Amino acid sequence: MIVATRKPFTEIKDLVSGHRKILIVGCGTCVSVCLAGGEIEVSILASQLRIALGLEGDDVQIDEAIVERQCNREFLVLLGKKKNMTDYDVIVSMACGAGVQLLGDVYDQKPVVPALNTVFIGIEEGPGIWAERCQSCGNCVLGETGDICPITMCPKGLLNGPCSGSRHGRCEVNPEIECAWVKIYDRLAARGDLERISKVLPPRKNSRRAHPAVATHEAYKRRFVKDEKIV
Amino acid sequence: MTKDELSTEIKYPPCKLACPILTDVREYIQLIAERRFEEALASIRNLNPLPRVCGRICTHPCEAACKRGQVDEPIAIPALKRFAADGPWKGRYKAIMPDKSTGQKVAVVGSGPAGLAAAHDLALLGHHVTIFEALPVLGGMLRVGVPAYRLPKNVVDEEIQAILDLGVEVKTGVRIGEEIKLTDLSEQGYKAVFVAIGAHKDRKLGIAGEDGFEGVVSAVSFLKAVNQGENPKVGKKVAVIGGGNTAVDSARCLLRMGAETVHMVYRRSRDEMPAAKEEIEEAIHEGVQVSYLTSPVEIFGEDGNVSALRCIKNELGEPDVSGRRIPKSVPGSEFTIDVDMVIAAIGQAPDSSFLDNELTERDKRIYVEDPYALMTTHPGVFAGGDAVTGPATVVEAISAGKRAGISIDLYLRGEPLPTTEQMEAVETAKLSPALIEKTRKFARCSKISLPAEARLKGFDEVDAVLSEDLATKEALRCLHCFLGARIDKEKCISCLTCVRVCPLGIPTTTKMGEIAIDPFACQACGMCVLECPVRAIDISLDPHSKIAREIEWAISRSQQVEPVIVGFFDLHGNFRSSDVESLRQDYPNILPVMVFGLRRVDTSDILKAFEFGADGVLLAGCPSDTDPFPETADRVKRRMAHARTMLEALGIDGARLEVCDMPDEGLVEKELIDGLIQRIKGPGQAR
Numbered sequence: 080m081i082v083a084t085r086k087p088f089t090e091i092k093d094l095v096s097g098h099r100k101i102l103i104v105g106c107g108t109c110v111s112v113c114l115a116g117g118e119i120e121v122s123i124l125a126s127q128l129r130i131a132l133g134l135e136g137d138d139v140q141i142d143e144a145i146v147e148r149q150c151n152r153e154f155l156v157l158l159g160k161k162k163n164m165t166d167y168d169v170i171v172s173m174a175c176g177a178g179v180q181l182l183g184d185v186y187d188q189k190p191v192v193p194a195l196n197t198v199f200i201g202i203e204e205g206p207g208i209w210a211e212r213c214q215s216c217g218n219c220v221l222g223e224t225g226d227i228c229p230i231t232m233c234p235k236g237l238l239n240g241p242c243s244g245s246r247h248g249r250c251e252v253n254p255e256i257e258c259a260w261v262k263i264y265d266r267l268a269a270r271g272d273l274e275r276i277s278k279v280l281p282p283r284k285n286s287r288r289a290h291p292a293v294a295t296h297e298a299y300k301r302r303f304v305k306d307e308k309i310v
Numbered sequence: 311m312t313k314d315e316l317s318t319e320i321k322y323p324p325c326k327l328a329c330p331i332l333t334d335v336r337e338y339i340q341l342i343a344e345r346r347f348e349e350a351l352a353s354i355r356n357l358n359p360l361p362r363v364c365g366r367i368c369t370h371p372c373e374a375a376c377k378r379g380q381v382d383e384p385i386a387i388p389a390l391k392r393f394a395a396d397g398p399w400k401g402r403y404k405a406i407m408p409d410k411s412t413g414q415k416v417a418v419v420g421s422g423p424a425g426l427a428a429a430h431d432l433a434l435l436g437h438h439v440t441i442f443e444a445l446p447v448l449g450g451m452l453r454v455g456v457p458a459y460r461l462p463k464n465v466v467d468e469e470i471q472a473i474l475d476l477g478v479e480v481k482t483g484v485r486i487g488e489e490i491k492l493t494d495l496s497e498q499g500y501k502a503v504f505v506a507i508g509a510h511k512d513r514k515l516g517i518a519g520e521d522g523f524e525g526v527v528s529a530v531s532f533l534k535a536v537n538q539g540e541n542p543k544v545g546k547k548v549a550v551i552g553g554g555n556t557a558v559d560s561a562r563c564l565l566r567m568g569a570e571t572v573h574m575v576y577r578r579s580r581d582e583m584p585a586a587k588e589e590i591e592e593a594i595h596e597g598v599q600v601s602y603l604t605s606p607v608e609i610f611g612e613d614g615n616v617s618a619l620r621c622i623k624n625e626l627g628e629p630d631v632s633g634r635r636i637p638k639s640v641p642g643s644e645f646t647i648d649v650d651m652v653i654a655a656i657g658q659a660p661d662s663s664f665l666d667n668e669l670t671e672r673d674k675r676i677y678v679e680d681p682y683a684l685m686t687t688h689p690g691v692f693a694g695g696d697a698v699t700g701p702a703t704v705v706e707a708i709s710a711g712k713r714a715g716i717s718i719d720l721y722l723r724g725e726p727l728p729t730t731e732q733m734e735a736v737e738t739a740k741l742s743p744a745l746i747e748k749t750r751k752f753a754r755c756s757k758i759s760l761p762a763e764a765r766l767k768g769f770d771e772v773d774a775v776l777s778e779d780l781a782t783k784e785a786l787r788c789l790h791c792f793l794g795a796r797i798d799k800e801k802c803i804s805c806l807t808c809v810r811v812c813p814l815g816i817p818t819t820t821k822m823g824e825i826a827i828d829p830f831a832c833q834a835c836g837m838c839v840l841e842c843p844v845r846a847i848d849i850s851l852d853p854h855s856k857i858a859r860e861i862e863w864a865i866s867r868s869q870q871v872e873p874v875i876v877g878f879f880d881l882h883g884n885f886r887s888s889d890v891e892s893l894r895q896d897y898p899n900i901l902p903v904m905v906f907g908l909r910r911v912d913t914s915d916i917l918k919a920f921e922f923g924a925d926g927v928l929l930a931g932c933p934s935d936t937d938p939f940p941e942t943a944d945r946v947k948r949r950m951a952h953a954r955t956m957l958e959a960l961g962i963d964g965a966r967l968e969v970c971d972m973p974d975e976g977l978v979e980k981e982l983i984d985g986l987i988q989r990i991k992g993p994g995q996a997r
């Protein structure tokens with residue numbers, strides 16, 4: 080899941096400064112789950128803005144909305160049916176960066192600004208705690224590494240580790256964290272699959288990671304793409 | 311209504327479902343917990359015209375059904391009812407009178423609880439009601455059966471007066487069937503009659519010597535004489551035969567009237583004894599001796615007076631149709647007790663000699679066509695209470711009176727009568743051992759009773775009413791059945807937050823990955839409601855919308871006394887309604903919002919308060935020993951820290967948000983409020 084955190088209030092305030100009619104749009108999927116951009120967070124930000132701008136004597140109108148997923152056009156079109164989008168001077172998106180951009184595409188007459196910093200793809204580690212687990216590298220190696228991602232979990236992103244900086248199972252870059260390669264070793268050993276660690280992984284194919292990337296499902300290729308070579 | 315329909319749709323709490331008149335026990339208990347005592351009384355009184363009577367002597371089936379009973383001990387429901395009904399606010403209840411009279415005359419025969427309840431409801435429906443009562447006093451068994459030490463007579467009189475004040479007429483000393491026959495009533499213009507004559511005729515013992523000697527007395531006539539101040543003659547050594555409330559009350563009266571030994575003789579064992587458990591205990595505590603598994607065989611006499619009672623021991627055999635085991639005498643186990651008086655209390659039947667074959671009888675009881683509609687074989691004549699069921703309870707009699715009220719009203723308007731709507735007894739669902747383990751236990755309030763020696767000096771009431779402190783504490787033990795969390799499946803994104811935060815582990819994931827909350831198990835703590843990031847959860851106890859509304863309302867009402875402070879106070883604290891009053895007087899700038907736990911206040915609520923114009927927010931949580939969910943306290947503290955950060959980001963001093971624990975007694979420490987006010991006003995300004 081995509082994990083995001085809320086931007087500091089002053090930054091958001093600067094982004095909307097000078098505008099009087101503001102719409103805050105939350106996203107009901109990933110960022111709701113990670114407690115950054117759901118209904119409650121929208122209402123907290125709205126209150127904060129009302130108080131802050133009110134203190135400055137501005138007569139502002141701040142409205143709140145929530146959409147199912149900001150990364151789907153249909154839901155954003157639906158938003159336009161509930162709110163008169165031309166009414167607003169600025170739209171604050173509380174989705175991940177992808178959501179912010181699609182909102183901007185759909186309502187391109189208005190400035191759309193982010194209220195979150197999108198931080199990573201990760202998992203829930205405990206109530207309210209999220210941890211990064213994947214860098215969407217486009218070339219998944221987990222099958223060779225005991226399901227532990229060296230690109231994410233090793234600060235150096237080494238594909239063939241550990242390096243000589245591994246000390247007592249800790250990482251030299253940050254002794255607070257465990258060495259990813261020691262963990263990979265331990266897990267493979269526990270599974271009786273230690274052979275695998277002597278295999279040298281080839282250098283990363285960065286071509287797979289051409290930006291901006293597009294992913295098309297096999298079964299959809301013909302319907303949307305003329306030239307089948309485009310991947 | 312079937313059991314299934316009830317359990318899926320109405321979701322009555324067990325206490326309400328168990329009550330024959332469906333008293334909303336949960337509602338008035340909640341109102342007591344909120345220190346809204348007058349409203350608690352109104353909640354009871356709207357359904358029950360005799361709350362002070364029921365608060366003392368109701369057999370409280372509600373209590374046996376109470377969910378808390380599975381955790382430790384059930385809520386002391388009658389004690390709470392009595393508290394609500396007996397308080398100094400009792401005179402302030404006003405019934406809603408009908409706009410105009412229907413002009414229809416209805417006769418009620420008998421002024422026991424059944425007759426009184428029918429008269430009350432019919433009067434409120436605009437009918438003209440006359441009660442005919444054979445005795446010179448009103449109240450039936452409440453007045454002439456139940457002794458004053460359990461039910462003081464002024465209580466009965468006051469409740470009856472309130473019913474008469476609705477415009478109900480009474481004719482005492484008129485035994486229907488004598489000068490006035492049942493048939494005469496219709497000639498006198500009564501369009502319908504409710505026969506509620508009770509069951510006052512004691513059954514005979516059917517043993518030798520019963521009719522031969524002075525000193526063999528029927529319990530009902532004895533109690534009637536005692537209750538009417540006739541000071542009947544009492545023996546020194548008395549045997550009371552029977553095991554019901556009438557027997558126990560006769561025994562306890564005898565002790566108060568000078569009997570030296572009182573011996574109850576009951577044919578089955580203690581477990582089968584029909585009298586209320588508490589009553590049996592009280593009687594034994596006062597000195598009554600009980601011989602279980604014993605039957606009388608013969609009464610002996612000397613000089614025309616009773617001198618001894620011969621008894622035989624029993625053992626229990628096979629169960630009879632009622633499920634109670636039949637006692638069988640043990641040959642050769644006879645023994646004799648010396649007595650000079652024998653009281654027979656082995657059951658009563660209605661005295662229907664007056665009926666003149668106008669009404670049908672079955673099993674010595676008046677027969678009604680339908681136990682819900684209560685019409686007899688005679689059109690326009692309805693019957694209910696003990697006269698129909700045989701000796702039962704006050705609340706069942708009230709229930710019959712209320713049903714008769716409905717039926718008679720429909721009958722007078724020419725509409726069809728309701729058909730049987732017997733509620734099956736629904737057993738309270740079982741809680742899982744894990745949930746019982748996790749539920750915090752709180753001791754049930756103990757009753758305050760007169761010591762035994764003081765009791766025997768007279769007929770003073772034995773049990774005292776609860777103090778405000780004890781009553782609110784007891785009310786706060788309620789687990790708020792079916793007032794808890796409900797998930798809006800459309801909104802839920804299965805984020806699992808509720809699963810993580812619930813202190814009782816109620817939300818679970820279904821096979822389909824949806825989240826489910828068992829509405830009976832949930833205790834409405836409110837934790838999940840505010841933590842759900844998409845607000846998919848609503849709750850009936852203190853819903854979030856209510857708290858948001860109260861904040862807005864409180865601020866809109868503020869009398870411009872600065873600084874405006876919204877104060878959230880946890881109802882679980884040890885404070886009284888007067889503490890809230892004095893807070894309002896001493897600090898008109900503090901706008902109190904009372905909540906069932908600070909768990910219900912969200913960061914967004916605190917920001918809202920400031921947004922609406924508050925200068926500060928005070929949150930006072932209950933002391934941890936009174937908190938039913940202490941494990942949530944940490945989460946609440948963190949939430950407040952978050953709110954403080956959010957405020958500081960706006961340049962508002964985080965110290966304007968004060969979070970504190972309530973003192974052991976009272977609402978909040980004065981110094982704390984003064985400190986907060988000081989901080990808000992800034993340095994150098996005195997209050």
Ligand SMILES: Cc1cc2nc3c(=O)[nH]c(=O)nc-3n(C[C@H](O)[C@H](O)[C@H](O)COP(=O)(O)OP(=O)(O)OC[C@H]3O[C@@H](n4cnc5c(N)ncnc54)[C@H](O)[C@@H]3O)c2cc1C
Pocket residue numbers: 367368369419420421422423424425442443444445448449450451452455456457484485486487506507508509510533555556557559560661664694695696697701702703704705707
């Ligand atoms: C000693 C004792 C203790 C009890 N303790 C409890 C208890 O703790 N809890 C509980 O729930 N229940 C208790 N009960 C039972 C309860 O009192 C009765 O179930 C209830 O009073 C029945 O109400 P009712 O209106 O049907 O009849 P009653 O209360 O018996 O009233 C009938 C009235 O009709 C009058 N009447 C009879 N014939 C005529 C006529 N022909 N014309 C005019 N008037 C007539 C009678 O004088 C009487 O006033 C007790 C009963 C007794 C006797």
Ligand code: SF4
Pocket residue numbers: 081106107108109110147148149150151174175176177178179
């Ligand atoms: S917009 Fe971003 S946060 Fe919202 S659903 Fe799409 S990916 Fe998740």
Ligand code: SF4
Pocket residue numbers: 323324325326335336339375376377378385787788789790791
């Ligand atoms: S816990 Fe409260 S609501 Fe539930 S049965 Fe007992 S009194 Fe009624």
Ligand code: SF4
Pocket residue numbers: 797801802803804805806807808809825841842843844845846847
């Ligand atoms: S917290 Fe809300 S959204 Fe999350 S699983 Fe529970 S009900 Fe669903």
Ligand code: SF4
Pocket residue numbers: 794795811812813814815816817827832833834835836837838839849
């Ligand atoms: S209201 Fe409380 S007890 Fe009920 S499900 Fe939510 S967190 Fe659990």
